[in-house]
Amino acid sequence: MQRLSGLDASFLYLETPAQLMHVCAVMVLDQSTMPTPYTFDDLMAGIDDSVHDVPAFTRKIRGVPLGLDHPIWVRDQQFDIERHVHRLAVPSPGGYRELIDLCSHLAALPLDRSRPLWEMWVIEGYRPEDAEGQPGDERIVVFSKMHHATVDGVSGSNLISHLCSLEPDSAPLALVDEQSHGRDPSRGELLGRAVMGTATRPVTLARVLRPSAQLITKTIGRAREGTAMAAPFSAPRTSFNGTITGHRSIGLADLRLDDVREIKKATGTTVNDVVLTLAGGALRSYLDERGELPATSLLATVPVSVRETSRRAEGANKVSALFTKLGTDIADPLERLGMMAERNRHAKDHHKAISADALQDWAEFAAPRTFGLAVRTYANLRLAEKHPVVHNLVISNVPGPPVPLYFMGAQIEALYPLGPVFHGAGLNLTVMSNAGRIHVGALACRESMPDPDALVQHFPGELERLRKAVAAKD
Structure with a gap:
């Protein structure tokens, strides 16, 4: 059984319809480097092959009875790639303004908490302007979303990197995932562990109070010296x-x-x-x-x-x-x-x-x-x-990444984090x-x-x- 840390769970608690706690990325791809011509079905199948055994992509949230403790991760037994990878097209004329308007709309959509907390939207028909301001060659854009309870900036970057390769026709980089899917415990076991955790909370609080009090004293000293943040x-x-x-x-x-x-x-x-x-x-x-x-x-x-x-x-x-x-x-x-x-x-x-x-x-x-x-x-x-x-x-x-990467064979021309x-x-x-x-x-x-x-x-x-x-x- 793998329990969410307090910090991971806090991003779930912070979330409201207005305050969405997922991190996004806009990835611009040059599909001309792909070993075989681009099709959405092949791209989705490649993503499925890369993520189906990776816990960060295939586990979901399970709450603890009465909300007595932070949720746990369990494997989604009904994981279906079609619920996570979707297909869209940039509205005409398919330029930068149309792309960011579409991505802005996607960023405002909450993730479904009954499933693993990620999505990818494959956006076709994007034509970035060339040096003369004219529509250039068509590009594929992947707009990705992962909940902050699942990743931070560094781990999110690593997850994307491990769906990529160093050459267009190479296999994706091997992912060393420190997390596991987690066992799906009974309701009674969850409740018992939550009660035990609540009972030991005063001891934990005493352990973190002392260094925090010492930090406040040191911060006051730094402020007087002009060296505090x-x-x-x-x-x-x-x-x-x-x-x-x-x-x-x-x-x-x-x-x-x-x-x-x-x-x-x-x-x-x-x-x-x-x-x-x-x-x-x-x-x-x-x-x-x-x-x-x-x-x-x-x-x-x-x-x-x-x-x-x-x-x-x-x-x-x-x-x-x-x-x-x-x-x-x-x-x-x-x-x-x-x-x-x-x-x-x-x-x-x-x-x-x-x-x-x-x-x-x-x-x-x-x-x-x-x-x-x-x-x-x-x-x-x-x-x-x-x-x-x-x-x-x-x-x-x-x-x-310091070197060019290829997402399912397509070279990543740009990767904008949000x-x-x-x-x-x-x-x-x-x-x-x-x-x-x-x-x-x-x-x-x-x-x-x-x-x-x-x-x-x-x-x-x-x-x-x-x-x-x-x-x-x-």
């Missing part, structure tokens, strides 16, 4: 910081990884410093165009993988988070990068003082019924608009590297940000501004 509830309010709806909007952009690496090398910073600096510049330009630029810097939550340091073997999500200011109050891109690098060093040092499993430890106390009720009450009362802004947005930087949005922070920016490119995916609540494309299209310009500033300095 940015504090939550200190963000300025923007148009995308309020109660969200179930509608979604998407924007996609591309950057050259070599340009980012050159800036990193010339300035002694990191790729993450440069990416966050570009995000800060893009947000500054976007808000300034609309007359909404706050006088103080926007604050981002940045998820951090703790897979290398976590002591926990169980759980799909092994993440922590840090807060960082994006320098949207700084016009000069090079000055913003210097500020970002310094603040990120402080934030990383501060984060190292936090146990890798702290978030997972506290998530174990998320009571299924109480947690879900609290989320719905918070949304219904629109409390996100009545207290100080916790953070403005979430920004994730996910390492991707993370979930929350009440109070209706924008998510996720960045992934892929074979020498950096792909930027923005997902937003449509009412909060109707056109995220207007934001992400500032990324290439911000990269050029920063590159020129670095060159001028030398």
